[in-house]
Amino acid sequence: MDHGPTSLERRHFLQQLRxxxxxxxxxxxxxxxxxxxxxxxxxxxxxxxxxxxxxEGGNDHDNTVVPFDPASHDAYRSARGGLDRDxxxxxxxxxxxxxxxxxxxxxxxxxxYALHPELLSLANLFNEGxxxxxxxxxxxxxxxxxxxxxxxxxxxxxxxxRLFSHNDQSSVWQSSSPEGAAVGWGGRIGDAAYAGGAxxxxxxISTSGNAVLLSGRSTLQYQLTTRGAVPMECTRVGGYITxxxxxxxxxxxxxxxxxxxxxxxNKVVARAIEAEAEVSAALAGAxxxxxxxxxxxxxxxxxxxxxxxxxxxxxxxxxxxxVSTGSFDTHSGLIGRHRGLxxxxxxxxxxxxxxxxxxxxxxxxTTFTASEFGRTxxxxxxxxxxxxxxxxxxxxxxxxxxxxxxxxxxVSIGNTxxxxxxxxxxxxxxxxSTSVDQYVAxxxxxxxxAADQLPTVLPNLRHFGAAAGRPDYPxxxxxx
Numbered sequence: 001m002d003h004g005p006t007s008l009e010r011r012h013f014l015q016q017l018r019x020x021x022x023x024x025x026x027x028x029x030x031x032x033x034x035x036x037x038x039x040x041x042x043x044x045x046x047x048x049x050x051x052x053x054x055x056e057g058g059n060d061h062d063n064t065v066v067p068f069d070p071a072s073h074d075a076y077r078s079a080r081g082g083l084d085r086d087x088x089x090x091x092x093x094x095x096x097x098x099x100x101x102x103x104x105x106x107x108x109x110x111x112x113y114a115l116h117p118e119l120l121s122l123a124n125l126f127n128e129g130x131x132x133x134x135x136x137x138x139x140x141x142x143x144x145x146x147x148x149x150x151x152x153x154x155x156x157x158x159x160x161x162r163l164f165s166h167n168d169q170s171s172v173w174q175s176s177s178p179e180g181a182a183v184g185w186g187g188r189i190g191d192a193a194y195a196g197g198a199x200x201x202x203x204x205i206s207t208s209g210n211a212v213l214l215s216g217r218s219t220l221q222y223q224l225t226t227r228g229a230v231p232m233e234c235t236r237v238g239g240y241i242t243x244x245x246x247x248x249x250x251x252x253x254x255x256x257x258x259x260x261x262x263x264x265x266n267k268v269v270a271r272a273i274e275a276e277a278e279v280s281a282a283l284a285g286a287x288x289x290x291x292x293x294x295x296x297x298x299x300x301x302x303x304x305x306x307x308x309x310x311x312x313x314x315x316x317x318x319x320x321x322x323v324s325t326g327s328f329d330t331h332s333g334l335i336g337r338h339r340g341l342x343x344x345x346x347x348x349x350x351x352x353x354x355x356x357x358x359x360x361x362x363x364x365x366t367t368f369t370a371s372e373f374g375r376t377x378x379x380x381x382x383x384x385x386x387x388x389x390x391x392x393x394x395x396x397x398x399x400x401x402x403x404x405x406x407x408x409x410x411v412s413i414g415n416t417x418x419x420x421x422x423x424x425x426x427x428x429x430x431x432x433s434t435s436v437d438q439y440v441a442x443x444x445x446x447x448x449x450a451a452d453q454l455p456t457v458l459p460n461l462r463h464f465g466a467a468a469g470r471p472d473y474p475x476x477x478x479x480x
Contacts, residue, residue, distance in 0.1 A: 047311055048364050048447050049319045051304060052186070052213065053297075053349065055341075055371035057328030058166065061390035062377050062428070063338055064119070065133055066091055067411050068100055069112035075411035079428055081379045084335045089379050091116070099123040101133070104402045111408045118342035121350035122393060126402060130353065130362075131395045132479045135406035136423060137439045138373065138389035138432030139172045142463035143473050146422045146431055164386040166329070169372040173436055174213035176459050185440050186320045187216025188457040192449045193318040194219065201275060202316045205307065207300040208324040222275065226299035229279035282310035290355035297325040298348040305355040308365065318448060328371060331383040345369075353395050362397030366443060366480055369393045377428020378413045389423070389430030392439070398446065398480050405479045407433040434477065437461045442477045 067076040073093050082088025096114035101123060107113075113133065115123045125131040139160040148157040161178045162168035168178040175181035190203040204214035204221040214221035224230055286309040292302040300323035311319070325344060330337050349367060356362040374390025389409075407423065414424020425431050437458040444457055454475065455462050462468060465475035 046448075047317055047319075047361065049308060049321065049366070050186075050189075050443055050447055051301075051321045051323070051352070051365060051367040053301075053345070053367060053369045054208070054211075054213075054322060054324035055328050055345070055369055056170075056324050056326040057330070057371070058169075058373045058375055058386055059328045059341075059369075059371040059390060060330055060334060060338055060384050061374040061387075061392075061430075062384075063089070063091060063334070064116055064342065065135075065391040065393075066096055066114050066116065067112075068093065068096055068114040069110050072111060072411045076377070079377045079411065079413050087382075089334055089382070089384065101126050101404075102402070103404055104129075107404060107408050113404070113408075116338070116342040116346075118339055119346035122346050122395070125350060125353060125395060129401040130397065130399060131393060131401045132399050133404050134368075134392045134394060134434065134439060134477070134479065135404055136389040136409050136430050136432055137392055137406060137434040137436060138430070139169065139176075140432055140435035140437070141460055143435075143470050144431065146425060149425055149431055163388060164373065166372055166386075171212055173370060173372055174211065176437070181212050183215050183217060184211070184213035185444075185457050186211075186213040186322065187219045187221065189216075189320060189444050189447060189449055190214075190219030190318070191216040192444075192453045192457060193447070195453075200316050200318075202279075202307075202314045203318060204320050204322075205304075206322045207303055208322065211322050211324075214320060214322055222279075224279060224303065226296070226303050228283050228303065229276040231276055278314065279307075282313035283307070285313070286310035288355040289358055290351050292351045292355075293344065293347045295344050295348070297323065297344045298351065300324075301348050301352040302355075305352055305359070308356070308361065309359055320447075330375070331380055331385065334379075334383040349393070349395055356397070364398070366394065366396035366398060366446065368395070368439075368443065374430055376413075377411070385427065387429040388425065389432035389434075394479055396480065400479055403479070405434075405477050409433065435460065435464060435473070438464055438473060438475060438477055441475045442479060445476055446480045 062076065067073050077083060077088065077090040080089035083090050083092050085092065095117050099117055099120045100112065100114040122131060126133065141158040141160055144157065144159065149159065151157045160172050171177060171179045171181050175184040186204055194200050194203060202222055203219050204216070206214055206221050206223045207226060209223065211221065283306055286306045288302065288305045288309060290305070292298040304321045304323060325341070327337065328341060352367060353362065356365045369392045371390060374387040375384040376387050409423040409430055410421055412421050412424050413428040414421060414426050423431050423433055437460045441454050441458055441461055444454060449457060461475060464470055464473040
């Protein structure tokens, strides 16, 4: 597994600072749309965007995409200690009726699923053909069977590092490396999209703080809040900062430097001031009519929709966004806590899709969920424990929806030797039947990454697909 750089040494530090400051220290502290358009010309012109909705803490996929056919629901209810109304962790079939999913092609064996009742708006999108469900996806170093998982030799049968660890699996999902990674697949996609030209400052945007997913070798993430660009308070007149103090501070931060480090620092500051002006000006004229929920996730997706509406002003042809919502580590209080989380997720994602329709670019924007791991099917008191694989949702006008992708795992806690129970490793933890690399490669291909660039974006992808002798693990899953 490619773990990338282990540390940001001085040279790499200076290189990263220069990339932040590609516009130059002497650039004006205001919008320079001509320069932005020139930079955008180096990248693709046919706009496309990927929006990752990160479910921090490990989403309980079994109460998100819920077994619904009678036989599977009975097994699910038994494994979860009974129904929620009786103190168990299983949702009732009655509560799931309205959000049952009706795929265009039925699953083998009469298998059926429903979404959590609070995801009714997303169930409607699925049934209208605008959403797909990716079954049992998670990190894999290479295709792995349950027998290989049980082997003591990790040389012959490598696994993702530090399974079941929040920090490490978050990093593995986002970068193919454990905690400490400096580069993620989103940033690498940005590198590929603008290869041969200056990295676009708005290619990778986070509304939820620093994320390794969006960091590339040359592409660096731009961070903002739900209110817009992050202001540099020292450039604001008010309080103890008078106009003369402000002007002096700006001159000190952007003026002629006395050394290499000071020069790079000044470039970063100049870039930050420019970016604030650019983003603020672009957002001032970019609004969306779709009614977003007033919670944090709704606010994050709304600012993303506004940034997409402002794409012409910002000059980006390809963009990757990351939003996140937390508290998915449901070791206790699963039923109530998870209901509240689904109540945020469903309306926010549905509102975002509606906004893309109103903007006329629904087929240019693909939104997908991700989380560091799924959870156990068996209960852990009134919650569930850390898992591995999990189910995820993909929404957009380009999505081949009304369909399930991947393999529907048997509803089991995995303590049997049955051949059809190969996707469990105990307590109902899913051994992924689809890798994150396959999932992301499918999205990246739609985004415009060439086939020969995919192994650079996803270092483990070389172990999957027909070229690796594994046509049963295709590198394009066809959901978009």
